[in-house]
Amino acid sequence: MKHAVFSKIVSAATLATASSVLFSPSTLWATTLEETSMHAEIHTAPTAHHRENMVRSYYQAAEMHPYQEEAVSVFFDEHYQSYPPRKNGPDISGKQSVLSLLKNLSEGFPDGKRSFAMIEPVGEDKVLVYFTFTGTHTGSFFSYPPTGNKVSFVGVDIFTVKDNKFISNHHVEDLSTLLEQLKSN
Incomplete structure (x- = not known):
């Protein structure tokens, strides 16, 4: 069956006309003959529901193994800003x-x-996320060699969405807990 890729997230009312619609990590796919009537771009601000689904799809893409940068990259505006900014050099x-x-x-x-x-749309353009990250340190993480240690830390993201892209994220992670857990046994 042919699939049509939507370049923009469309309204829930438009999606309701499709008989089978599912979210993939970076795009919406329609699997019906009605899909050609749904190609119109919608130029309104994304609804709270769309912003929430966009954030969920982003995290789903970010956690794919192996990591697929192209699946994650589509969520970010070219001028995306992170707050506080990471210090990776002036050309990054x-x-x-x-x-x-x-x-x-x-x-x-x-x-x-x-x-x-929590994944909670806030105001007209933001989504508040409270998460716990868990994993096992079996690969190199920046300058930390694998320890085999289990880690768990919390974080908060506040994404700002414009034109169905993240334009910024204000975030806080409990990095002191992460770094303590990365110490070798």
Whole structure:
């Protein structure tokens, strides 16, 4: 069966006309003959439901093993900013920085997963996320060689969405707990 890729997330009302629609990590796929009528781009702000689904799809893509940068990259605007900014050098963009971090997490913690206590749309353009990351340190993570240690730490992300892309993320992670857990036994 042919699949049509939507370039934009469309409204729930439009999606309801399809008989079989599912979310993939970076796009929506329709699997009906009605899909050609759903190619119209919608230029309104994403609804709270769409922003929540976008965040869930992003985390799903970020946790694919092996890591697939192209599946994650589509969620970020080219001018994406991370707050606080990571210090990766003057020629590294916010988007490149977050993609590098996600790759390192995937390589360092191949079984890494986030569980979500909260994914909550806020206001017109934000999504608040409270998560716990768990995994086993069986690969290199930045300068930390594999220890085999289990890790668990919490984090908060506040994504800002514009034109169905993340334009920024204000985030806090309990890195002191992570670093303590990475110490060799």
